[in-house]
Amino acid sequence: MTVLDDYSSVQSTLDLVLRHPLFVAALQLLVAVVLAYFGTERWQRWRQRRDFQYQTMSKLSATSMELFVLLADMLSARSNGGLVDWNNLAWSSEPSEKQRQYISRRTAFHALEAEVMASFTATEIMSEYYALDEKAQTLFDLVQSGAGLIAAQYEPTQNDFLKLRKQVFGRMVVEMKLLTWRERRALRKDPAWAIEDHSGLI
Secondary structure (H helix, E strand, O other): OOHHHHHHHHHHHHHHHHHHHHHHHHHHHHHHHHHHHHHHHHHHHHHHHHHHHHHHHHHHHHHHHHHHHHHHHHHHHOOOOOOEEEEOOEEEOOOHHHHHHHHHHHHHHHHHHHHHHHHOHHHHHHHHHHHHHHHHHHHHHHHHHHOOHHHHHOOOOOHHHHHHHHHHHHHHHHOOOOOOOHHHHHHHOOOOOOOOOOOOOO
16 A cells, blocks of 8 residues: 555545534534634623723713702802802801812712723713813802802803713713614714714714
8 A cells, every 4th residue: 555545545534524424513513612702702891891881971970960960059059149158168058068068079070080081982072071070160160259140150151061961971872882873873963962973983
């Protein structure tokens, strides 16, 4: 028997093995297991990221609204002739409580910066988060102002705050893909949300 005959025999045996139904089934099972493993791992990472995004969005929703409501209450009292203890940055009737409330809510809002940055990729989201902080600071500056305060002085800034808040949540919802493609397109075109986007996320 020549070397060529040996090679032909081995090749024939190998062909028989490769074509054997059990081998084919085992190979298919192996491929399916590998694909399932990587697919499941990728899906789990995506799900964990979306859960983290949702938690961050929920925290931002709560903290921003709490801050807005507190500032609105302080501005309303200020415009109605409420007295301010400028040393404590709060109403003289309950200085310590108001001071604690404002510091607590503002700190909670600032504490979300890293979470927002880590959770979302759209640069507009961070820009609008910082813009929200600036609007909150503007409102608090009005609370501290020594001159007489009327609603017309702070209501435009309040409206800007609420508009920015709505925009940032609209962008977050879009990036998380909680809506269908058609719903995201409709959201983008809705002027009430003002989230026209050219990043390809919508």
